[in-house]
Amino acid sequence: MATALAQTRPLDLLADFPAIPTGWAYLDTAATAQKPRAVIDAITRAYDTTYATVHRGVYQRSADMTLAYEAARKRVARFIGAASADEIVFVRGATEGINLVAQCLGAINRDSPYFLGAGDRILLSQLEHHSNIVPWQLLRDRTGVAIDVVPLTADGRIDLDAAEAMLTPAHKLVAFAHVSNVLGSVLDAKRAAAMAHRVGAKLLLDGCQAVPRLPVDVTEIGCDFYVFSAHKLYGPTGFGVLWAKGEILDAMPPWQGGGAMIDRVTFARTTYAPPPARFEAGTPHIVGALGLHAAIDYVEAIGLDAIHAHEAALVRMTRERLGAINSVRLFGPDDSAGIVSFAVEGVHPHDVGTILDEERVAIRAGHHCAQPLMDALGVPATARASFGVYNSAADVDALARGIERVTRIFG
Known part of the structure; x- marks a missing residue:
């Protein structure tokens, strides 16, 4: 052995x-x-010696922490091959990332090519985690979008031949696990992206089990959304990443309101910040970002x-x-x-x-x-x-x- x-x-x-x-x-x-010692040390150091809020303070430590927080965003972008750090939205985990996409696409302007509603279809597979099923069911119940399910091959892979036969121009979104959390089967993600795009659909990939194990380049894959959680990548819990193409994020409305995601607020009207801030209401999990940065450094060093x-x-x-x-x-x-x-x-x-x-x-x-x-x-x-x-x-x-x-x- x-x-x-x-x-x-x-x-x-x-x-x-x-x-x-x-x-x-x-x-x-x-x-x-x-968690490796490098991640634990980064988190401890952030709370112990360098902690401050981000984006708001005019004092030096706040400015330094803001730089470190945004450096983590840039590090994530490089790690997954994103075109820009502005395409990286920090969330609580992959679950929140998928819910964010589902909620926003259901609330987007109906004239938008990204809108999901009655008459549109979503394609999932039999091996999806509940986090890549339930948010789409909630959207279905609210808007009338339909859901189709791809079967598996005999050895437990998403059957892309069956998926190709099922896809129609009515499908606006395909949402698949990049790696199954139960079977470990790896999706041919580039083929899935090409198939989805041929009928005008977008591809969302759940990358929770992929990013700790496989090199991921979202640009090379050609997907439209990618989500993962930090804690499966040797980082902290309560933190994750949603990546989406810049033009899609620009078209998406905010899904939560509060501090940090605004441009200007009056009682008559509020205008919103551009992405990614538009989707990051409230004080963020600052130390989570620094812990993820350390985790990525650790994994890439190996x-x-x-x-x-x-x-x-x-x-x-x-x-x-x-x-x-x-x-x-x-x-x-x-x-x-x-x-x-x-x-x-x-x-x-x-x-x-x-x-x-x-x-x-x-x-x-x-x-x-x-x-x-x-x-x-x-x-x-x-x-x-x-x-x-x-x-x-x-x-x-x-x-x-x-x-x-x-x-x-x-x-």
Whole structure:
């Protein structure tokens, strides 16, 4: 087993993560990544020695913090290949980013080519996270837009052949996960963008599971919206990113009102700031931006290609080890990106997770906020092991030993 991992020059970064004690196999990175010391230090430093508000103060520390906050926006833009930092909107997470798009496109001027309403259609897939389903249902219930759902291939990928056959000029938006949070399957994002654009639709990508594992360039992909959360990228919780093409942001109305998003306010009329400020009402999560900046620096210093190769090797090892156990059913493609979902015959995933916890192995068990996918797989839930830069072959060994104990306990 060690040979396959050694050939990819496995990462040895566990010492960077103080919250992972010796002997604990943390295999729940798809839910939230542990934080490296560099991120913890950046957050501590911001609160401890440099903290001040941004955009408002005329004193030096406020000006310095404003520069650091906006430097984080520029860093994000470079990280995902955005044309301009003004295309980066800071939000609380990917969930808020998708809700922002759904609310704004439903409230946009009806003459706009970006308007979504009665007579228009949205295309989703069976493997989407609830955060990429429910906001569109709320929009449907309010405006009458229709929703279509693309099936999956036999190995758990979004079936783009089926999607291409389903797309019509009535489709105004396609919203897909770049990487499935359950199956780890990777979307051919460039093809999805080309297909959507051929019928005049826009493409939104949920990049939560992609940005920690794969190089992402939104310009090269050709998508129109991209969202991700900082905490899955080794950054802080409560912070995320919405990227959208500048001309689309310019056309979108604000979705929340308050300080910072205005140009001028009177009781008769309010005018709004240009993007991205228009969409960032109130005092922002300042330290969250600085933490994300540090997380991006950390990840890029390692290299996304190296991270992907490391996690791919761990996935191969895991699928080989678990696949050798007769009572284990594996889900998703063999080349999944850092995620392996499975079920043990006759054992509820919650029981699997509980027994593994006794073995000091942390996995996720449940529907993973993807109940329609569970229905498609014909199971109520799955167990999920997901990897990060801190994992090693020893963690795979611990997982396999734990599953063998599960099978002994349940016969």
